Structures are given as structure tokens and as C-alpha cells.
Amino acid sequence: MSFISHLSSVISVSSKLETELTAITKRLPVSKNKTILEIDHRCNDIFFVEKGLLRGYYFHEGKEITSWFAQENEFATSLYAFVSMKPSFEVIQSLEDSTLIQLSHSALENLYTRFPETERLGRIIMEAYYIKLEERLLNIQFKTAKERYKNFIQSKPSLLQRTSLGQIASYLGITQETLSRIRAEM
Template identity: 55%
Template sequence: MNALFNCISQYYPISSGAWEALSKASTQIKISKNSFLIQEGMVCNNLYFLEQGCLRGYYNLDGKEITYWFGFENNFITSFYSFISRKPGVENIQILEDSTLWGISYKTLNQLFDFHKDLERLVRIINEQYYIKLEERLMAMQFKSARERYEQLMETSPHILQRISLGQIASFLGISQETLSRIRSQV
């Protein structure tokens, strides 16, 4: 829970009352490697904080898994579309390492917003940061070469090679595994 508090403090400082309410409302979840936090067709009812572990978000397209994000320690995790819209999602969130998360339900979080405006602001800032990352990813996919995307990934997340399979990294970069191997041999 200390990791969550430290992470929240970096986004926006909340009052001790808001922290106490959030702590009481959050549930620790331990989940095993290869399990699913969310599967397509489900409504995502929780916002999670990843304390320990690694996971990925992916879509199924014509029988092929398309990885579009990875989550590591100190990331907030959810199926944002489903969580916000309250509609079934089209993504899967798969646990890649044994993981520890803290979760809070949509309903409980919204109830806390009524009493703790600083929590509402915190979650708005988290959503804004998610949107910025999403737009940066979209721009990279549209305007950067495969090699530039790989170099950017290695600059921002060099640990990824130790924790994620090359096939999933290639999918994330929008390239084949063979192209990824070729780029890696040139860098």
C-alpha cells in the first residue's frame, strides 16, 4: 500500500482523510502468471494499481493477438473504455508475471468522489496521463519508423526485454518478430 501512496503523491497530493477512505475501500489482489484480469466481453468494474508484476493489454483480431500496452509496477490499470462507459470491453488484460494489485470498484470510487474532491481530481489527472500516453502511441505508430519505435521503447522502458516476450514486443511495435530481430541486430 506504501507504493500506492507514493505513486499517488507524484500525481496529486490528497488529504489524509481521502487517503484513509481510499485505503479502506481498496482491496489487495494477488493473481498468478497467465491469468486474466479482464477478458473481452466483460464490463470492467475496477480501477487497479499494479504494485508488483507485469501485464499486457491486447485485442484479438482475426485470431491474432494485438498487444497495445504493457503495465509495470506503479501503473494504474483498467480497461478504460469499459470502466468509464460501463459497456463490455473488447480488450484482454493478461497477467505476465505473478502480480500484486490494489483494486477499487467503479461504484465505490464514485461514492468517494462525493466526499473527497481531491480524489476526483487525482483520478482526472490519472486519466489525462493515460490519454497523453495513448496519443503519443498513436503518433508514434503513424509517424515513426519501426526502428524509431523500437529505439524509443528501449529509451523509455529498457527493462522490457527482460520481462516481455519478443513476440509480444513485436506486436506492440506493430511489426513482425522477424523485423524486430533484424532491427535489434542493427542497433
């Protein structure tokens, strides 16, 4: 189970904890192009992507803006909504047939209390999220559209084949016309 082994790389997972984790999570198969979390709904779950690809997006002036992609061995949730338990402004959808490990907010809170060592896990995951977001901000603030795209190709080459131009463009904070032109001149 890639979920447990992934966690093991962050904290030591006792067999007791492993049993608990297996008990409170659910393996969830989703087919391609399914909406997993709708706008304005509560985000009760955090998902670990065992197989497949998810995408988070929201609407800005009627257009879909990709906020993240989550591939194999990555966590995915509408973080703001999950942390605050407020209605989500984000949609989560599957871009491929996927297998998710589903962990609910209440089960997680429970886990934190019963296995305090998992607090560390929560913190470390948050730190990693933060650093990724910081990189993204620097990227958008100081790189030209072309530099951002080059950077994307470098850091997430596999997503090039698995997502559409429009999805990537909005993730990079540019229009798809601009991205198309960048591609043309490369």
C-alpha cells in the same frame, strides 16, 4: 503502501482520505499468466500495480495485439470499457507474479462524490493517459519500425527482459518477423 504515496504525489491525501482509500481498495495477489479481465466482460476495476507486470491486449484478425504494459506504480485497466462500462474488447493478463491494488468503478464513483478533490486526481490521471497515447500515435504514424523499436528500448528498457518478442512487436504495430529482423541488424 506505494499506492497512497503515489497518489500523494498528485493530490494532497488527507488522513481521512487515506483511511477511506485503504477501506475501499483491496490488495490482490495474482500469479503469472493469469487472465484478470476476459473479453466481453465488464471491466469493473482499475488496478494499481504495486508489484509485477500486467499486459492489455485484444484480438485483431485472430492475432493478439498488445495495447499496453503496466509496470510497478502504474495504473492499469481496460480504459474504454472502464469509462463507458461497456463490455471490454481487451484482455488483461499478468505477465509475472504481481500484487495489485484493486479499486472498483462503483467505489471510485462514490469516492469522487464523497471526496471531490479526487475528481482532480481522476482528471490528472486521464490527462497523463492521453499524453501517453498521443505519443504512441505519433510513433506509429511517423516512425519506421526500427525507430519505434529503438524508442521502445530507450523508454522501457526493463520490459525487454520481461516480455516476449511477439508481445513487443504487436505493441509497436509490426509483425514479429519484422522485429526479429530489426534485432538481427542492430
